[in-house]
Amino acid sequence: xxELPEVETLARGLQARVAGRRIVSVTLRKTDFMDDPxxxxxxxxGRTIKRVERFGKFIxxxxxxxxxxxxxxxxESQRHRGKQAKRKSVVExxxxxxxxxxxxxxxxxxxxxxxxxxxxxxxxALLVHLGMTGNLAPHFAEQPLAKHTHATFVLDDGRELRYIxxxxxxxxxxxxxxxxxxxxxxxxxxxxxxxxxxxxxxxHGSKARIKSLLLDQSVLRGVGNIYADESLWKAKIHPGxxxxxxKREETDTLLAALxxxxxxxIEMRGSSISDFVDAEGIAGDYQQRHKVYGRDxxxxxxxxxxxxxxxxxxxxxxYCPVCQRAPRGMTGRGKKxxxxxxxxxxxx
Ligand SMILES: [Zn+2]
Numbered sequence: 001x002x003e004l005p006e007v008e009t010l011a012r013g014l015q016a017r018v019a020g021r022r023i024v025s026v027t028l029r030k031t032d033f034m035d036d037p038x039x040x041x042x043x044x045x046g047r048t049i050k051r052v053e054r055f056g057k058f059i060x061x062x063x064x065x066x067x068x069x070x071x072x073x074x075x076e077s078q079r080h081r082g083k084q085a086k087r088k089s090v091v092e093x094x095x096x097x098x099x100x101x102x103x104x105x106x107x108x109x110x111x112x113x114x115x116x117x118x119x120x121x122x123x124x125a126l127l128v129h130l131g132m133t134g135n136l137a138p139h140f141a142e143q144p145l146a147k148h149t150h151a152t153f154v155l156d157d158g159r160e161l162r163y164i165x166x167x168x169x170x171x172x173x174x175x176x177x178x179x180x181x182x183x184x185x186x187x188x189x190x191x192x193x194x195x196x197x198x199x200x201x202x203x204h205g206s207k208a209r210i211k212s213l214l215l216d217q218s219v220l221r222g223v224g225n226i227y228a229d230e231s232l233w234k235a236k237i238h239p240g241x242x243x244x245x246x247k248r249e250e251t252d253t254l255l256a257a258l259x260x261x262x263x264x265x266i267e268m269r270g271s272s273i274s275d276f277v278d279a280e281g282i283a284g285d286y287q288q289r290h291k292v293y294g295r296d297x298x299x300x301x302x303x304x305x306x307x308x309x310x311x312x313x314x315x316x317x318x319y320c321p322v323c324q325r326a327p328r329g330m331t332g333r334g335k336k337x338x339x340x341x342x343x344x345x346x347x348x
Contacts, residue, residue, distance in 0.1 A: 001057075001130075001224055002130045002134075002224075003222065003224035003226060003227055003270075004056075004057065004191065004222030004224075004227065004266075005262055005265035005268075006270035006271065007056075007059060007130065007222070008100075008266050008270075009266060009269045009278045009284060010054075010130075010278050010279055011052050011059050011060075012096075013137075013278045013279025013280055014059065014137075014138075014279045015052040015053065018049055018052065018155065018159075018161055019051055019052055020050075021048065021155040021159075022047070022048045022049075022156040023044045023045055023047055023048075023154070023155060023156075023161075024045060024154045024156055025045050026040060026044050026045055026151070026152070026153055026154075027151070027152045027154075028040065028041060028150065028151050029149065029150045030150045030168060031150070032168060033150075033165070033169070033170050033172060034171075034173065035172070035173035035175075036174065040126070043124070043174050044063070044126065044174065047064050048063065049061050050062040050063060054222070055127075055187070056187050056190070056221030056222045057129060057130075057224070058128065059127075060127055061126040061128070062124075062125050063124045065122040067122055086102070087099065087102060090102050100192060100193075122177075123176060123177065123180055124174070124175070125175060125180055126174050127173045127174075127175060128163065128170065128171070128172050129172075130165070130170050131165060131167060131168065131169030131171070132167045132170075133165055133167045133169070134165035134169075134170040135163070135164050135165070135277060136161065136163050136164075137162065137164075137277075137278075137279045137280070137281065138155070138159045138160065138161050138162075138279065139160050139161075139162050140160075141154075141158055141159065141160055145162070146162070148164050148165055149163070149164050150163055150165060151172065186218060187217055187218060187221040188202065188216070188217060188220045188221050189202065189219075189220055191220050191221075191223055191258055191259065191262060192262060194255070196251070196252050199220075199251055200248055202219050202220070203246055203251050203254075204243060204244055204246065204251070205243070206242075206243040206244060207242050207243065208243055208313070209313060210232065210237060210238075210241050210242070210246060210254075211229075211232065211239035211240065211312040211313060212312060214228040214231070214232075214258075215315065223258070225293070225315055226271055226290070226293045227265065229292050229317055229318045229319070230261050230290060230291055230292060230293055231254060231261050232254070232317075232319065233291050233318075233324060234260075235256075235258075236323050237250055237324060238319060238324040238325060238330070239310070239319055239324070240312050240317075240327060240330050241327045242327070245327065264286070265284075265286040265289075268284060268286040269282065269283075269285060270286055271284055271286040271287040272287055273287055292318040292319060293318050295307045295318060296308060296309040300320040302320065302323050303320065303322045303323055305320055305321055305322040305323070306321075308321050
């Protein structure tokens, strides 16, 4: 399943290739993964894609409102120029990371700012969750329609933004105003932006196992199975340890490991497992850097012990039994399974 680095890669590609384009028409095919297909068909034509960004594991296509279309030439463009100038200076000084921080700040203020009630009213977006196998990318109109193309958005330059998804485990929703704000507020902190204090608070406050906390989108938004396992291995923390039992040094080490891994993975355009490709159809390379994920039975790069897997909170978790010491009471018990793993369930 695409996680933060893959979705960030795809969102950056879409921002570069379709932002500023107007949607001319919409054709939907299978719609069982859409919140309200009629709203998508009715609301999208005529709107411009203002910006494409990642929010957790979602791709957010920010769209213009009717009011904005009218006001665009007047006060809006002035404000926009100010924002653009600020963005340019941040990008020059802080690079992509700064741009990400700024985008998320703007998004947060659009979603919850007290003085942005007008913004909030006018905010509208298409939310796309890729599920297991989804892809959203621009195509030339003459390119034949791939199998499993479930949505086509014709753009004003003749290209088509197509959503292709063989398994349809994703989600697509058109949301606006308060509904959009409420949807975004359901999610926890962005792991690339959260402070060490906030991260420690979110982890310490729960008896759930650390692996399931990392996967819980209301705690942190964007982390999935691969990057949870990789960061726990790097931080030498057992996936079955309770969040509440982690020391402050451990949460600090874990956050640093997670951020380092996510940044490196973004740089390498994500991990290509189950056919992930970016907006240009190019696969990511980070799967070559995996230290534990999918390596059960092979040697730990750090100590040489055999990597094992176990099920924590319903998800398979890869770990090194030597580097990542099991918490008390977790060794030697648990239900044995056919493969080398053991099954544990969380009490959460
Ligand atoms: Zn090891």
